[in-house]
Amino acid sequence: MTFYWTTTTLIVSTIVMIVAAICCWISWRRSGFTRSMGLLELFRFVLIGIVLMTLNQPELTQEVKPEERPTLVILHDVSDSMQTRDVVDAEGDSKQAVTRTEAVQPAIDPATWATVSERMEVIFEPFNSTLTNKARGTDLNQALAYVADSHVNLRGIVLLSDGDWNTGIAPSAVATDLRMRRIPVFAAGVGSEERLPDIELISSDAPTFGVTGKTLRIPFRVVSWLPGDRSITVSLTGTKGESIEKIVRLPGMGQVQDTIAWKPEATGEYDLTMRIPVDAEETILDNNSLKTPITIRNEALKVLVVESYPRWEYRYLRNALERDPGVEVSCLLFHPDFKEVGGGRGYLDEFPNEQQLFDYDVVFLGDVGVEADQLNLENCTHLRQLVRSHAGGLVFLPGFRGKQSTLLTTELEELYPVIPDQSTPRGIGSLRPARFALTESGRRSLLTRLEPEDNENENVWNSLPGFQWYAAVTRAKIGTEILAVHGNESSRFGRIPLIATRTAGTGKVLYMGTDGAWRWRKGVEDLYHYRFWGQVVRWMAYQRNMSQGESMRLFYSPDRPEAGNVLTLNANVMTRSGEPLREGTVVVQTIAPSGQTDSIRLAPAGDDSWGLFTGTFTPQEGGSHQFVTTCSETGSRLETTIAVQGNEKEQIGQPARFDVLKEIAEVTRGELTTSHDLAGLVDRIAALPEPETVIQRVRLWSHPAWGGGIILLLGVFWTGRKIAGLA
Numbered sequence: 001m002t003f004y005w006t007t008t009t010l011i012v013s014t015i016v017m018i019v020a021a022i023c024c025w026i027s028w029r030r031s032g033f034t035r036s037m038g039l040l041e042l043f044r045f046v047l048i049g050i051v052l053m054t055l056n057q058p059e060l061t062q063e064v065k066p067e068e069r070p071t072l073v074i075l076h077d078v079s080d081s082m083q084t085r086d087v088v089d090a091e092g093d094s095k096q097a098v099t100r101t102e103a104v105q106p107a108i109d110p111a112t113w114a115t116v117s118e119r120m121e122v123i124f125e126p127f128n129s130t131l132t133n134k135a136r137g138t139d140l141n142q143a144l145a146y147v148a149d150s151h152v153n154l155r156g157i158v159l160l161s162d163g164d165w166n167t168g169i170a171p172s173a174v175a176t177d178l179r180m181r182r183i184p185v186f187a188a189g190v191g192s193e194e195r196l197p198d199i200e201l202i203s204s205d206a207p208t209f210g211v212t213g214k215t216l217r218i219p220f221r222v223v224s225w226l227p228g229d230r231s232i233t234v235s236l237t238g239t240k241g242e243s244i245e246k247i248v249r250l251p252g253m254g255q256v257q258d259t260i261a262w263k264p265e266a267t268g269e270y271d272l273t274m275r276i277p278v279d280a281e282e283t284i285l286d287n288n289s290l291k292t293p294i295t296i297r298n299e300a301l302k303v304l305v306v307e308s309y310p311r312w313e314y315r316y317l318r319n320a321l322e323r324d325p326g327v328e329v330s331c332l333l334f335h336p337d338f339k340e341v342g343g344g345r346g347y348l349d350e351f352p353n354e355q356q357l358f359d360y361d362v363v364f365l366g367d368v369g370v371e372a373d374q375l376n377l378e379n380c381t382h383l384r385q386l387v388r389s390h391a392g393g394l395v396f397l398p399g400f401r402g403k404q405s406t407l408l409t410t411e412l413e414e415l416y417p418v419i420p421d422q423s424t425p426r427g428i429g430s431l432r433p434a435r436f437a438l439t440e441s442g443r444r445s446l447l448t449r450l451e452p453e454d455n456e457n458e459n460v461w462n463s464l465p466g467f468q469w470y471a472a473v474t475r476a477k478i479g480t481e482i483l484a485v486h487g488n489e490s491s492r493f494g495r496i497p498l499i500a501t502r503t504a505g506t507g508k509v510l511y512m513g514t515d516g517a518w519r520w521r522k523g524v525e526d527l528y529h530y531r532f533w534g535q536v537v538r539w540m541a542y543q544r545n546m547s548q549g550e551s552m553r554l555f556y557s558p559d560r561p562e563a564g565n566v567l568t569l570n571a572n573v574m575t576r577s578g579e580p581l582r583e584g585t586v587v588v589q590t591i592a593p594s595g596q597t598d599s600i601r602l603a604p605a606g607d608d609s610w611g612l613f614t615g616t617f618t619p620q621e622g623g624s625h626q627f628v629t630t631c632s633e634t635g636s637r638l639e640t641t642i643a644v645q646g647n648e649k650e651q652i653g654q655p656a657r658f659d660v661l662k663e664i665a666e667v668t669r670g671e672l673t674t675s676h677d678l679a680g681l682v683d684r685i686a687a688l689p690e691p692e693t694v695i696q697r698v699r700l701w702s703h704p705a706w707g708g709g710i711i712l713l714l715g716v717f718w719t720g721r722k723i724a725g726l727a
Contacts, residue, residue, distance in 0.1 A: 001058055001059065001060055001700075002059050004059065016048065017048070017049060017052060020048045020049075028041045040717075040720050040724055043717055044717060047713050050710060054701045058701055059697050060698040060700060061695055061698075062695070062698075068152060069120060069153070070119070071122075072113075072116060072122050072123070072154075073157050073158070074108060074124045074160065075125050075126075075144070075147055076104050076125075076127070077128065077138060077161035077162065078128050079128040079138040081138065081162055081651060081652060081654065082100040082101045082104075083100070083101060084099065084191060084654065085283065085284045085285065086100070086196045086284065087191060087192070088192075097196060097283040100191045103190050103191075104190055106678060110122065110124075113682060115682060116686045127146075129142070129167045137167040138161070138164055139165065139167045140159075140161065140163075140664070141168045144171060144174045144178065145177070148177065148181060154183050156183060156186060157183060158681070159185050160190060161187070161190065163187075163658055163659070164651075164660075171663075172664070175664045176667060178668045179668050184665075186671055186681060187662070187673070188673050188674060189656060189672065189674050189675070190675045191655070193655050195225045196225070197281045197283055198224075198284045198653070199224050199232070200287045201220065201222055201276050202221040202255075203220060203290070204219075204220045204292055205219045206218045206292040207294065207559070207560075208295065210297075211298070211326055212267055213263070213299075213326070214326060215261050216262050216263070217261050217446075217449075217452060218236070218259060218262060218274070219257065219259050220234060220259070221255060221256070221257045222248070223255040224251065224252060224255065227252045229249065229250065229251050230279070231250070232247070232250050233245050233246070234247075234248060234258070234260055234274065234275070235275050235276075236272060236273070237272070238291075239264070239272065240266065244260060244261070260274070266296065267298055269293065271293055272291070272293075272294055273292075274289065275288060284653060286652075293643040299326030299545075301327045301361045301362070301537060302328050302359055303321055303327055303328065303361065303363075303537060304329075304348075304357075304363045304364070305317065305321070305329065305331045306363065307366035308336060308367050308368045308369075308401065309399065310333060311366075312515070313366075313517060313518050314333075316521065317364065317397075317533060323530070324530070324537075327534075331346055331348065334374045336401075339373070351375065354382050354579070355579060357386055358385075358386055358580070361392060361540065362392065362536075362540045362541055363392065363395070364397060365397065365404070365407075367397070367399025369403035369404055369405065370406040370407065374403070375407075377410055377411075380407065380410035384415060385580075386507070387506075387507035388415075388506065388507060389580070389610055389612035390611065393537070393539075394415060394508075394510075395540075396509070396510070398427065398471040400427050400429065401426065402427065415504045415509050416477070416511070417476060417497075417509055418473045418475065418480065419475055419476075419477060420471065420472060420474070421473060421474050421491075425472075427472055428489075429469040430468055430469075434489070436461055436467075436484045437486070437487045438461050438484050441483055442482070443458065445483050447501070447510075448483050448484065448499070449535070450528050450531055466519070467516025469515060469516065470498060473491070474491055475491060475494070475497070476500050481500065482499070482500045484497075485497055486498055499511070499513070500513075505605075505612075506557075506612065507544075508539070508540045510536060551573065552574070552637075553571065554571050554629050554640050555571075557570070561643075562622075563620060563621055563644055563645065566616050566617075567617050567618065567619060568614065569602060570605075570613070571586050571588070571614075571629055572613075573611055573631050580611025581634065582604070582611075583604060584632070584634070585601070585631065585633065586630070586631050587602070588600045588601075588602060588615065588617070589628040589629075590617060590625055590627055591625065592619065593625070600615045600616075601615065623644060624642070624643055625642050625643075626640075627639070627640040
């Protein structure tokens with residue numbers, strides 16, 4: 001038995017015992033030294049001693065030796081990041097890098113741990129994460145906690161990993177618990193903490209679908225971890241034709257962003273593969289290509305142009321759209337000098353009704369407004385529904401007659417991207433031409449990409465012929481993206497916005513604040529003018545034409561979905577008579593590449609969103625997903641294939657994180673080494689001293705039986721006093 005006394009408790013106990021002895025002696029003397037009172041006072045003295053002994057915390061200790069052999073667990077990482085090829089044996093003859101998985105193979109060979117097996121039970125356990133696809137994440141915390149809870153008499157853990165944990169909580173939490181259990185972790189780091197010499201094709205962002213006969217510009221990004229500049233050839237295959245190549249200049253220890261052009265000639269499903277050649281100095285050879293699925297289809301975009309006066313901007317815009325083979329143009333011209341509207345090929349006699357309007361992908365509103373012989377409030381309501389509920393596009397092209405100011409009193413005011421200056425409804429003209437100035441957003445936007453190269457594109461915009469009229473604007477609305485501003489003029493809020501875009505509901509809106517874009521034809525004919533408006537039309541109609549049938553359309557956002565991120569599904573459903581369905585049961589059945597199915601019921605978007613049903617879905621794996629959309633009320637069915645990018649937690653090619661392993665080793669009082677020092681680690685573990693004998697302690701002073709015994713003795717003492725005739 002041991003005591004945990006302090007100086008204070010010992011002094012107090014001694015004084016109390018002396019005082020108790022004196023009191024007991026006096027009490028016995030007063031009783032005439034009778035035998036019964038002597039025994040009773042002795043019992044009192046012993047009882048006081050027991051209480052004072054409790055004050056000094058008595059404990060019983062017992063040494064226990066474990067019957068089982070000590071256990072050593074070899075915990076090795078098998079996640080995807082271990083496929084990184086960056087382990088080079090500095091002492092070997094070959095300088096070719098091997099994967100981290102290959103580097104740990106000797107460590108999981110039982111023969112390697114033969115000397116340790118003589119003293120301990122050696123167990124090998126792989127780990128990654130608890131994801132459905134277990135190779136897609138690393139959960140160090142969960143792996144260490146599982147080992148600690150699954151094995152008794154655990155002498156230590158050898159952790160073979162690159163330290164790249166990307167799911168679960170931080171491993172420092174379980175490291176603290178392992179230290180309390182006296183379980184050290186011997187971490188052997190695998191991989192390189194710095195990027196090895198390499199050239200990597202980071203991204204190849206092809207759109208979800210393209211159009212036959214229309215050139216696709218596919219952006220790509222290449223990163224170099226090599227010291228010198230070099231010219232590389234980027235190739236695109238899978239085009240059902242000859243390989244497309246482009247030579248780019250890649251700076252040393254830098255990156256290059258560019259685009260490669262492809263003009264598909266036939267419809268169908270394509271798997272585009274972009275590649276860069278393997279450099280002689282590279283050590284990682286499996287990150288030089290990317291594969292992207294894309295659907296090519298025939299294009300039939302329907303565009304409506306509404307104007308009140310045949311100005312030059314209207315004439316050249318109509319001409320540009322009519323010459324585009326993928327666009328079907330309809331025009332409605334409210335000529336101010338005639339009661340009749342403009343007539344001829346492609347002209348309408350009146351503004352389309354609700355059902356007809358929803359067939360159009362993009363509507364251009366020129367210098368028109370709400371007047372007796374032009375638009376009415378119902379037309380404006382239908383235009384708003386086209387944009388918000390049917391993913392349509394709306395382009396505002398104000399003119400010097402100032403008709404669009406009347407639109408601000410209708411539901412279209414909600415869609416207008418800017419706040420006009422009401423004091424100057426007819427705009428501002430000048431004799432001296434002004435120029436556009438691209439904003440930072442405009443430099444990145446594909447809408448304002450008139451040339452593929454950044455510098456060339458900037459030079460083109462700086463050299464475009466100027467404009468001599470622009471709409472007076474106070475500022476852009478919140479949520480509007482400004483692509484170009486006036487080169488000189490400003491308001492108190494900044495430069496005057498000239499080209500601005502915004503999203504509204506499921507559709508898009510563009511504002512062009514000048515009617516001088518037709519002048520871009522000077523010296524280059526239709527090159528830039530046609531290119532700009534063609535890009536605008538296709539950008540606005542992109543979502544709307546993702547997938548459509550006769551009475552149903554399915555579109556989604558974002559247009560390039562990623563696994564693990566929310567995908568918003570929108571469906572436009574029409575009745576058999578062609579009217580938007582107000583209420584109904586619209587269900588989307590999804591089939592993942594693994595065969596897992598999910599069912600999403602789309603809900604009506606609202607009372608003011610006619611024919612629009614919306615819902616969300618989170619894909620859990622990359623690859624081609626099948627979407628089957630059905631509506632019980634109309635009996636319509638639409639099948640769609642959507643390519644989902646795998647948003648992998650595990651990134652092959654990233655540097656190893658030895659700092660994580662070092663923290664685990666230090667907290668658990670283990671050690672950090674590398675896979676190259678495997679033999680030394682085995683020898684050090686084999687030389688570990690025998691584990692200390694486990695000492696079991698029983699705290700008598702806080703044990704219920706001890707307290708119960710004291711209470712029992714007090715009862716016996718009190719009973720004895722009664723028997724002796726004492727009060």
